[in-house]
Amino acid sequence: xxxxxxxxxSNYLPWRGWFDMVRQAEDLILLxxxxxxxxxxxxxxxxxxxxxxxxxxxxxxxxxxxxxxxDETRISAPWAESHLRSIALAYTRAPHFPNVFAWLxxxxxxxxxxxxxxxxxxxxxxxxxxxxxIGTRIRRDGELLPRESLPALDPSERLAALTEAxxxxxxxxxxxxxxxxxxxxxERRGIEIVWMDYSxxxxxxxxxxxxxxAVSVVDLMLHLGPDAPRYLGR
Numbered sequence: 001x002x003x004x005x006x007x008x009x010s011n012y013l014p015w016r017g018w019f020d021m022v023r024q025a026e027d028l029i030l031l032x033x034x035x036x037x038x039x040x041x042x043x044x045x046x047x048x049x050x051x052x053x054x055x056x057x058x059x060x061x062x063x064x065x066x067x068x069x070x071d072e073t074r075i076s077a078p079w080a081e082s083h084l085r086s087i088a089l090a091y092t093r094a095p096h097f098p099n100v101f102a103w104l105x106x107x108x109x110x111x112x113x114x115x116x117x118x119x120x121x122x123x124x125x126x127x128x129x130x131x132x133x134i135g136t137r138i139r140r141d142g143e144l145l146p147r148e149s150l151p152a153l154d155p156s157e158r159l160a161a162l163t164e165a166x167x168x169x170x171x172x173x174x175x176x177x178x179x180x181x182x183x184x185x186x187e188r189r190g191i192e193i194v195w196m197d198y199s200x201x202x203x204x205x206x207x208x209x210x211x212x213x214a215v216s217v218v219d220l221m222l223h224l225g226p227d228a229p230r231y232l233g234r
Contacts, residue, residue, distance in 0.1 A: 005168030096225030
C-alpha cells in the first residue's frame, strides 16, 4: 500500500493550499534543520483587510545569525496581541468571527509562550490540523535522521532520505520545486514524486472586495467556520 509523505519547512499560519497538501499525506515531516530565510513564510503570512492584504510577522533574532537554521531561530519580541488585534479589526464582520476568533485567541496566546520559532510553528500547525480535521502524522526531520547530518546532504537527497525513513513510497512536492528537484534520489528508492496543483480552488464569500486567494487559512476559517475543511481543496 502506498504511503504518502510531505517534507516541508514549517510556516506561520499557512494558506489553505499548504493544508490541502498536508491532508493528502499520511506523514508530514517538518524540515526545520535547514537555513532560515528572511522575508519568507517561516515567520509571517498575510490576512485580508479593507486596505488590502497585510503581513502578520513574528519578530525573530537575525542580526549576526545569517546561517542559523529554522529550528535555531528565536522569537525576539511579543507578537500575539498585535496579531490578534489586526485579525479582529479585519474580520469582526466575518460570519464565524465569534467562535473562530475565541479559539484563535486561546491558541495564539498559548503558543506565544514558546520562544523558539520552529516549535511555535509546530504547535500552531498541530492545533490548526486538529481544528480542520486533518489527521496527518507530524514529525520533525531530526526524529527520522540524525539532525546534525541533514544540513550537509544534497537537498533532493535529503528529501528522498527523509521520505524513505518515514516509510514513504510517494512524495508530494509543491510546484515551485519543479525547477530544482532532482528525481534520481527518489527513483533509486522507488519513491514516486507527485506534483501538487494549486489551481482550481473554489472561491468563497470574503470581505473587502475582490476575492484574494493568497492569504492565511485564518481567512477561510473566519468566513466559513465548520465548512472550512470542504474548501481546502478543489
